[in-house]
Amino acid sequence: MSDTHAQTVSFVRETMIEASPPPEKQAGAVKWLRENLFSGPVNTALTLLAILAIWFLINHFWNWVAHSVWNANSLNECRQIIRDTWGEGSTGACWAVIRERWNQYTFGFYPMDLYWRPTMSFGLLFVALAPVLFSESRKIRRIVLAVAAVVTLASMIQLNAPTPWLIFAAIVLIGGLIISERNNSWLLVFSLLYPFLGVWWLWGGSLWGPIMVIVGPVLGYIAWKLLGRISPILASVGMIGVTLFWWLALAGRAARDAENILSLAITPVNSDRFGGFLLSTTIGIAAIAISLPLGIVLALARRSDMFLVKSLAVMFIEFIRGVPLITLLFVASLLLNYFLPPGTNFDIILRVIIMVTIFAAAYMAEVIRGGLAALPKGQYEAADALGLDYWKAQRLIILPQALKISIPGIVSTFIGMFKDTTLVTFVGLYDPLKSMSDAVRASTAWKGIYWEPYIFVGAIFFIICFGMSRYSMYLERRLQRDHR
Amino acid sequence: MSEAITREIDRSQMQVSDEVAIEINAMNKWYGTFHVLRDINLTVHRGERIVIAGPSGSGKSTLIRCINRLEEHQSGKIVVDGVELTSDIKNIDKVRSEVGMVFQHFNLFPHLTILENCTLAPIWVRKVPKRQAEETAMHYLTKVKIPDQAHKYPGQLSGGQQQRVAIARSLCMKPRIMLFDEPTSALDPEMIKEVLDTMIELAEEGMTMLCVTHEMGFAQAVANRVIFMDQGQIVEQNNPYDFFNNPQSERTKLFLSQILGH
Numbered sequence: 170m171s172d173t174h175a176q177t178v179s180f181v182r183e184t185m186i187e188a189s190p191p192p193e194k195q196a197g198a199v200k201w202l203r204e205n206l207f208s209g210p211v212n213t214a215l216t217l218l219a220i221l222a223i224w225f226l227i228n229h230f231w232n233w234v235a236h237s238v239w240n241a242n243s244l245n246e247c248r249q250i251i252r253d254t255w256g257e258g259s260t261g262a263c264w265a266v267i268r269e270r271w272n273q274y275t276f277g278f279y280p281m282d283l284y285w286r287p288t289m290s291f292g293l294l295f296v297a298l299a300p301v302l303f304s305e306s307r308k309i310r311r312i313v314l315a316v317a318a319v320v321t322l323a324s325m326i327q328l329n330a331p332t333p334w335l336i337f338a339a340i341v342l343i344g345g346l347i348i349s350e351r352n353n354s355w356l357l358v359f360s361l362l363y364p365f366l367g368v369w370w371l372w373g374g375s376l377w378g379p380i381m382v383i384v385g386p387v388l389g390y391i392a393w394k395l396l397g398r399i400s401p402i403l404a405s406v407g408m409i410g411v412t413l414f415w416w417l418a419l420a421g422r423a424a425r426d427a428e429n430i431l432s433l434a435i436t437p438v439n440s441d442r443f444g445g446f447l448l449s450t451t452i453g454i455a456a457i458a459i460s461l462p463l464g465i466v467l468a469l470a471r472r473s474d475m476f477l478v479k480s481l482a483v484m485f486i487e488f489i490r491g492v493p494l495i496t497l498l499f500v501a502s503l504l505l506n507y508f509l510p511p512g513t514n515f516d517i518i519l520r521v522i523i524m525v526t527i528f529a530a531a532y533m534a535e536v537i538r539g540g541l542a543a544l545p546k547g548q549y550e551a552a553d554a555l556g557l558d559y560w561k562a563q564r565l566i567i568l569p570q571a572l573k574i575s576i577p578g579i580v581s582t583f584i585g586m587f588k589d590t591t592l593v594t595f596v597g598l599y600d601p602l603k604s605m606s607d608a609v610r611a612s613t614a615w616k617g618i619y620w621e622p623y624i625f626v627g628a629i630f631f632i633i634c635f636g637m638s639r640y641s642m643y644l645e646r647r648l649q650r651d652h653r
Numbered sequence: 654m655s656e657a658i659t660r661e662i663d664r665s666q667m668q669v670s671d672e673v674a675i676e677i678n679a680m681n682k683w684y685g686t687f688h689v690l691r692d693i694n695l696t697v698h699r700g701e702r703i704v705i706a707g708p709s710g711s712g713k714s715t716l717i718r719c720i721n722r723l724e725e726h727q728s729g730k731i732v733v734d735g736v737e738l739t740s741d742i743k744n745i746d747k748v749r750s751e752v753g754m755v756f757q758h759f760n761l762f763p764h765l766t767i768l769e770n771c772t773l774a775p776i777w778v779r780k781v782p783k784r785q786a787e788e789t790a791m792h793y794l795t796k797v798k799i800p801d802q803a804h805k806y807p808g809q810l811s812g813g814q815q816q817r818v819a820i821a822r823s824l825c826m827k828p829r830i831m832l833f834d835e836p837t838s839a840l841d842p843e844m845i846k847e848v849l850d851t852m853i854e855l856a857e858e859g860m861t862m863l864c865v866t867h868e869m870g871f872a873q874a875v876a877n878r879v880i881f882m883d884q885g886q887i888v889e890q891n892n893p894y895d896f897f898n899n900p901q902s903e904r905t906k907l908f909l910s911q912i913l914g915h
């Protein structure tokens with residue numbers, strides 16, 4: 170030890186103490202059991218009761234699961250096999266229904282020869298998502314993209330995808346993998362294009378439609394740049410005006426004309442052919458992608474100083490949150506028909522997506538508002554004092570922190586919304602849980618089968634939602650910056 | 654002189670020019686019906702170092718926060734660097750980018766590294782290229798003696814280090830005026846010294862400074878004017894020597910006896 174220490178206190182350590190293991194009692198399974206399960210008479214009783222309950226459940230359920238049948242053509246055949254194998258009166262699970270009808274659960278009534286299209290869209294979705302979700306980890310991106318590439322290409326081959334599309338998918342998947350290794354942010358270009366390509370692949374028709382939709386904001390941006398020299402307000406009005414005018418008045422005709430000159434059409438598939446998990450994920454992913462930015466805007470609007478903006482946001486949020494989602498879906502399917510001019514073809518899935526999105530956005534806005542409110546006032550003041558304007562302060566200082574705080578709430582909203590997509594059954598769409606199972610039971614072969622389809626669909630939902638939950642934990646850990 | 658200040662002060666650069674940096678004229682501010690600032694008149698010349706003292710709740714923070722419009726005044730006039738503060742956003746942003754502010758609780762951005770904290774405003778407000786902003790940031794971080802922490806996050810630094818980063822962050826905007834709102838009152842004594850040393854260095858380079866502080870040693874060593882506030886008004890102002898040795902008003906005497914007495 171140092172001299173100064175020796176001078177100021179009358180104690181000097183001569184030898185250092187080696188680290189030693191903790192006393193016996195402090196570690197080990199017995200201690201854990203005693204402390205956590207049998208720490209007192211009440212605890213012991215509860216533990217025993219819980220063990221009994223679990224044992225009872227497993228015992229009951231296990232027999233049923235153990236007697237699983239995977240190969241059968243009807244419920245009766247299934248039951249016969251169970252009786253023959255495990256004796257009269259035994260029960261068992263008949264997963265054969267899943268084996269036979271998996272394609273309906275996955276694709277609904279999508280044309281069978283076009284199954285490869287949703288498959289490809291789903292596979293390429295990972296190329297679009299990887300740079301966004303895993304922007305900081307090249308390793309995770311590599312795994313995700315490699316698995317997506319192998320699985321997607323194998324499935325597409327299995328589903329007899331046409332060779333040009335197979336080559337296209339291979340180029341995007343492998344190209345994505347290579348670009349992800351080099352410079353992740355270039356992949357974001359594909360992420361931005363994906364929504365339009367995805368719509369085209371799923372619904373088919375002419376590529377000119379999505380292209381003309383993209384042209385709208387591009388023209389709006391040009392208008393904004395040109396008018397920006399005159400006045401900022403005029404520029405904003407001009408941008409929105411030009412975009413809307415293009416979309417409503419010109420885009421349709423432009424797409425038709427372009428299609429006549431150069432055809433870029435693939436087989437169209439109508440919305441009523443969508444069903445099962447294809448429908449759920451389409452609605453879910455679209456609503457997730459749109460509701461987050463919309464929720465942010467609503468949350469900021471609700472905290473705004475501008476009276477009109479604030480009141481509109483409050484009214485919107487409170488109204489949408491105060492109404493059951495089913496009501497909104499009915500509005501989408503029935504009421505809108507009265508208000509739209511006759512003959513307009515406003516796609517039902519698009520309507521449902523809009524309703525689910527604004528419903529989720531209202532919740533999202535409140536979750537994010539909580540995050541905004543949790544930030545210390547000093548963060549706003551520091552941003553102001555440095556001369557950052559409102560939008561820069563929000564984007565660079567406030568939102569990154571507020572969103573991080575809100576991650577658990579945001580993901581909860583996503584999960585809730587994804588499960589709520591099953592409610593589309595009430596407006597005649599084929600959700601995987603109810604409509605699809607009803608459709609399966611409508612056949613004579615599978616009449617009377619209840620548990621297995623529900624368990625199957627439930628399990629798939631669980632896997633997806635659990636995945637989202639794990640991702641949110643990963644994200645929270647990655648963004649952990651307080652270090653204390 | 655306070656024990657916190659240990660270094661020799663070099664006053665050669667600390668010249669006050671005739672140029673007016675801040676002009677406050679008959680300024681009043683209310684919080685609702687509470688009259689928090691009453692008829693404030695204050696002229697600050699370029700190169701001046703002003704220390705504002707006064708009891709808690711006397712409106713010191715409110716006054717300096719009016720200078721970069723973190724708080725809005727309701728009557729009177731504030732002109733900073735020739736720009737009058739009105740509700741015109743353009744003028745406000747202009748003033749804010751010329752006036753640096755250091756807060757009691759640092760208010761660093763916890764999600765950004767030290768370096769990013771320092772380069773953010775130059776890049777996004779001043780449109781300085783990233784490379785150059787980083788060079789400037791490293792220059793000022795070196796000046797406040799923490800260049801080696803540049804890639805850490807604020808949460809990993811001690812209070813004194815964080816406050817010095819906050820000062821560096823303000824300096825990266827090359828401000829012409831610096832405002833300090835009790836920069837040392839959330840710090841332990843040994844950290845107070847490192848922050849005060851940084852501030853003294855700044856004063857020696859001729860920075861115009863307004864500083865709310867209870868560090869009377871700092872006031873005596875650096876300030877060329879001490880302002881005493883009470884109940885929202887400027888009660889007394891004088892050069893530090895006369896302010897401490899020959900206070901005029903009863904309130905000032907009472908205040909000084911309380912903070913210097915024990």
Ligand SMILES: Nc1ncnc2c1ncn2[C@@H]1O[C@H](COP(=O)(O)OP(=O)(O)OP(=O)(O)O)[C@@H](O)[C@H]1O
Pocket residue numbers: 684687689707708709710711712713714715716
């Ligand atoms: N946002 C506000 N709304 C209403 N009253 C406020 C607000 N901020 C401050 N005040 C009041 O204004 C008065 C002056 O506050 P200010 O923070 O300027 O005091 P101060 O001199 O800096 O005090 P301290 O030394 O404690 O920091 C206090 O009485 C305070 O209660």
Ligand SMILES: [Mg+2]
Pocket residue numbers: 713714715834835
């Ligand atoms: Mg204060």
